[in-house]
Amino acid sequence: MEDVPGSCSSVSSEETGPETGDSSPAEDGLVDGLVDAFGGLAALPVEVVERRPTCLRCRRPQKVCLCPFLPPRPLEVSTCLYVVQHPAEESRVLRTVPLLAACLPPGKCTVIVGRRFSEEKYPELAAVCRDSRTLILYPGPKSQNLEELVQNQNLEERVQQQDLEELVQHQNQDLEELVQHQNQNLEERVQHQDLEELVQHQNQNLEERVQHQDLEELVQHQNLEERVQHQDLEERVQHQNLEELVQHQDLEELVQHQDLEERVQHQNQNLEELVQQQDLEELVQHQNQDVRPAKHNVIIIDGTWSQAKNMFLKNSLFHLPKQVQLNRSLSSQYVIRTQPSNICLSTLECAAVALSILERNDHIQEVLLRPLKALCSFQLQHGAQIHHSKEHLLKNGMYDKPMPKNKRKIKRMEKLVTDHSVCPR
Structure with missing residues (x-):
């Protein structure tokens, strides 16, 4: 309202007067009347309207x-x-x-x-x-029903879940078979080693008995020589005892070495089984992440x-x-x-x-x-x-606005009345 009287007064008193110079008394009276009518509005105080406090969450007063x-x-x-x-x-x-x-x-x-x-x-x-x-929510002939899209995704997720369960079962079976096979091989190795140790021990006992019998016969047959060669015999006996002791130590070292190898093999098998189990768990976790509902963006x-x-x-x-x-x-x-x-x-x-x-x-x-x-x-x-919707107003004869002259708009309004599933395009 401040611009209106200012513009009127400037045009009438300053520009119109000097340029025309031949204005009629009626026009001058009209301009004076307008100035008298609206000139007082410029003196009115302007009230500053303060906005109502607004809620920061819902953006409402x-x-x-x-x-x-x-x-x-x-x-x-x-x-x-x-x-x-x-x-x-x-x-x-x-x-x-x-x-x-x-x-x-x-x-x-x-x-x-x-x-x-x-x-x-x-x-x-x-x-x-x-x-x-990303999905964009906009109706049209190329649009897919959102519920059908989600149902298809659910079906795909179920199929992936079933395939994952079958894969896990198959891998578990293979792992069990592998563990059983390794256990059987380990038992066979242990039995074979025990058998070898038994044979070696029996052979050693047999050799010791034969040597002992030969020694007795020699002692009985050559009493005289035995007395004469008593020192040599003692040396021989000591030498044989020393060899037996060395053989016994070698046997113990061999047994310890075999036990150590068995422990190492057993630890390696356990480690392999643990690694396979971890790989299987990581595979299951990764596939479970893939099966989770996909995150969508909607425009x-x-x-x-x-x-x-x-x-x-x-x-x-x-x-x-x-x-x-x-x-x-x-x-x-x-x-x-x-x-x-x-x-x-x-x-x-x-x-x-x-x-x-x-x-x-x-x-x-x-x-x-x-x-x-x-x-x-x-x-x-x-x-x-x-x-009410425009469709409701048209169908019930309550639309009080003038009908459009554009043929497209007229056809669109006719569709609102005749087609129950029409949606604005």
């Missing part, structure tokens, strides 16, 4: 804070949401994206504002779009249907991820804004349904929709009206 309806703690989810928001949504008062972000942990709901997204200006978004785990376009369509078609990055849609028959709880058809959902509702499917937890949908229901209930209690 503190008097209408929705934090009591938010979860006490952020929901633990493995899915990362990327909300690509049209700039016009930032100025809307009744937005649902801040409620969605308040229900999820930091980093699980990233909001990116803009109309055009190039790989040079948004490298992180481009990397997300090129990720094979959601936030805006009106015409804005979302324009953003999807004019950004090539959004054509890289796998395109999915929701086929659940749900009616929107966001009744304070008009939807094109009865099956259209708000951004928060789309995210709630998608997360409940991907996380396999229906409780997530209930928790995320709780603040949205509270928001709509509060607005209706304070004068807001229920907004």
Whole structure:
């Protein structure tokens, strides 16, 4: 209001007068009347309106804070949401994206504002779009049902789990057979060594007996020589005893050496079995990690249907991820804004349904929709009206706006009435 009187007075008194010079008295009177009428507005004091304090969590004014309806703690989810928001949504008062972000942990709901997204200006978004785990939630003929996609992934995970169990059983059987075979070989070696030791011991006893008998016969037959050669005989006996002692020591060393070899072999076998068992456990852990549900990235376009369509078609990055849609028959709880058809959902509702499917937890949908229901209930209690969808208004003859002249828009509105499964494209 400050610019209006200033501009009028300057044009009338300074510019118009000197340049024209031949203005009529009626025009001068009109200008004077305008100056008298609006000139007093410039003297009025300007009131500075202070913004109401805002809650830092739900981004709502503190008097209408929705934090009591938010979860006490952020929901633990493995899915990362990327909300690509049209700039016009930032100025809307009744937005649902801040409620969605308040229900999820930091980093699980990233909001990116803009109309055009190039790989040079948004490298992180481009990397997300090129990720094979990324899905974009946008309906169309190329879209796959999100529930069917998750069911197929569950089936693949079960098949991988069964294959893993069969592989583990097969490896366990092979390991048991290997251990049994090694134990048998060890027993055979031990028995063979015991037999050799027994034969050697018997041979030594036999040699000692033969030598002892020969010695007795020699002593009996040559008593005289024995007396004469008593010293030589003692030397021989001592020499034989020394040889027996040396042989006995050699035998003990041989037995000790064989025992040592057996222990080393046994330790090596145990070590090999332990290494095989560790390798098997690492293989099982690695395959279990592969079988776990895959982490997904979900891109959601936030805006009106015409804005979302324009953003999807004019950004090539959004054509890289796998395109999915929701086929659940749900009616929107966001009744304070008009939807094109009865099956259209708000951004928060789309995210709630998608997360409940991907996380396999229906409780997530209930928790995320709780603040949205509270928001709509509060607005209706304070004068807001229920907004029926355009489809509902057309079918029941309640659409009071003038019909469009564009043939495409007319056909689109006709489809809303005739086709029950139509969704804005």
